[in-house]
Amino acid sequence: MACVSFAKLNPPSSSWIGGQQSLPQRSGSSARLATRRVSLPIRAGAYTDELIKTAVSVFFKTIASPGRGILAIDESNATCGKRLSSIGLDNTEPNRQAYRQLLLTTPGLGEYISGAILFEETLYQSTTDGKKFVDVLHDQKIIPGIKVDKGLVPLPGSNNESWCQGLDGLSSRSAEYYKQGARFAKWRTVVSIPCGPSALAVKEAAWGLARYAAISQDNGLVPIVEPEILLDGDHPIERTLEVAEKVWAEVFYYLAENNVIFEGILLKPSMVTPGAEHKERANPETIAKYTLTMLKRRVPPAVPGIMFLSGGQSEMEATLNLHAMNQSPNPWHVSFSYARALQNTVLRTWQGRPENVEAAQKALLVRAKANSLAQLGKYSAEGESEEAKKGMFVKGYTY
């Protein structure tokens, strides 16, 4: 794409910017620099146009109207097991299949949901009628996405913090997922304020995300970039803002270093709130103010969409906060990528019974529509159920 020239260096201690190679030492000094032009391919992924189109279409209808977000249903089998056991079901494949089928075959879901993040098992699964889930999604005009990380493990040299693994073999895995129909990927790492966070943990989180993003784009998947700053802790909202600004500065710096195309990524941040155990709660307007301040300071407008995680907020909180952030135009689409905040009431309504499926699907639509309205800044809390208001924070939650 671009031509670069490189020159013989004397002294050769400096490295070049932008695709030039470092050169071996020359013996003897030279007064002039010899220049030579070489063509060096700059990383320009084969999928660039499609990437950008996917990113944009994940949340815009073809007629270009917003009001859509992501349904996150990529719980690992273990985590899905927790969901199922909370309503008295065993963690079996048929049960997981039945639950995901309930969610994905909800009629009209595509009016509010533009993308669904799947776990690997689900990407390759079908409905009980034998229809591939990816096909169900396509028919709903919902883009299939895939969780590609391999989970959190302890980070040596840190303060009991975690790092997210998954880079090994990621390229071939991503290619396979693309073949199966996935068009976006997701990688969730975490940052813990009570544990510091240490500069090491932040650096590792940011670097891992940047590498994953580059590999994803290379294989046709729009990467969702998710450094979750955990809710755990008793810190005030100012501290969250401080940490979030640090984390995102580092993330974007490494994304740039890895030549990730910003027009072809999505972000999945946590909102800027006080810690769950902080004595003062913050109202939606305060959360919106702090979160938008953070975004304006850290997110270049090339990034098309910012899809917030709910991370333990109640269904209603998550909707109210999103609504508060959309009271005036933003330079990027500000929307949702919710798991618990979309699924909680659904799960309780279903209770694992076939006769409850319709009601459960209706419950999903209620939440999806509420968040769609919130994305448009038009949500009103009238008629919300008590279930929807229940907080879902679990201290030390492992996901």
Place this chain on the structure above:
Amino acid sequence: MASASLLKTSPVLDKSEWVKGHTLRQPSTSVVRCHPVAPPGLTVRASSYADELVKTAKAIASPGRGILAMDESNATCGKRLASIGLENTEANRQAYRTLLVSAPGLGQYISGAILFEETLYQTTIDGKKMVDVLVEQNIVPGIKVDKGLVPLAGSNNESWCQGLDGLAPRSAAYYQQGARFAKWRTVVSIPNGPTELAVKEAAWGLARYAAISQDNGLVPIVEPEILLDGDHGIDRTFEVAKKVWAEVFFYLAQNNVMFEGILLKPSMVTPGAECKDRATPQQVADYTLSLLRQRIPPAVPGIMFLSGGQSEVEATLNLNAMNQAPNPWHVSFSYARALQNTCLKKWGGRPENVKDAQEALLIRAKANSLAQLGKYTGEGESEEAKQGMFVKGYVY
């Protein structure tokens, strides 16, 4: 402002540093889980000038207005004067700057004027303080604070910008004299690489200068000029610009600079001056806006482009092309040569030409004002205005 929790750390933690203000402690026992303890107060750096900085930056980044850069060092000003046959004396510099700041109605198109130190302390030929004239014109006075470019050791014949020594008290004194924004210009050379070293030094110097400026009440204009010199294509400029701005913003963040209280002064993304392929204003706009969208968080209120050797008309056309649709930041101009060129020639050093010269300045200022609003049409432009001003190896 923010509190932080201090933690007892596990033994292996010698090497980790904390993010923001934590200290590491050697524990007596190892811990399996981290235990938050009662947080002490931690003051986050919050400049006492924060509100004023935001206000000033917004005022400069107001619609239809831009910056008149007239901060030529005495040596450079001498070149301007010599080009119209005048000697480089203080009186002549004073006469010229008087002409510029007194142009009637200038404040309709110009929101800020960058001065050289001499001018900040000067009076007009009528004995009125230059800063007072500007403030009356509704123009914010600014001050060049860097101490120029010198060779960068260990690089490929590249430069670095000096000026951090004593910058804090200097900035405070400038503030007292009436300056409300500062400017620091460093350069990056594509024919010379650029080397990673030169880019890092440029970005770090800018970040340090910006933090010191804000600490002393001055809105920093952040200017890493990627020189026009070279035969590279526009893609190469784009690549280098992306790298430079990524580094600049990373270091600005590390230095806790408040983004709502800075302005940028980038070079537009164009081919090198000696590249055989020229670019249209549309192409320059496309590439430059891509760059901005990929690198500039919307908290930054204003992006005031330098003209760097473009002709007066080119500089205006390119700015106009960038303002054909709303941008998340104010996209405007901070022009020196591209505002002053015709004006200077019209003046020729003669008092009887002052009025015509001021007219010429207003014509260019108005043209760029229209360009900022995306409403410029090229009608009626003079031949003088179309002349390119690129000087190879230009030393500013």
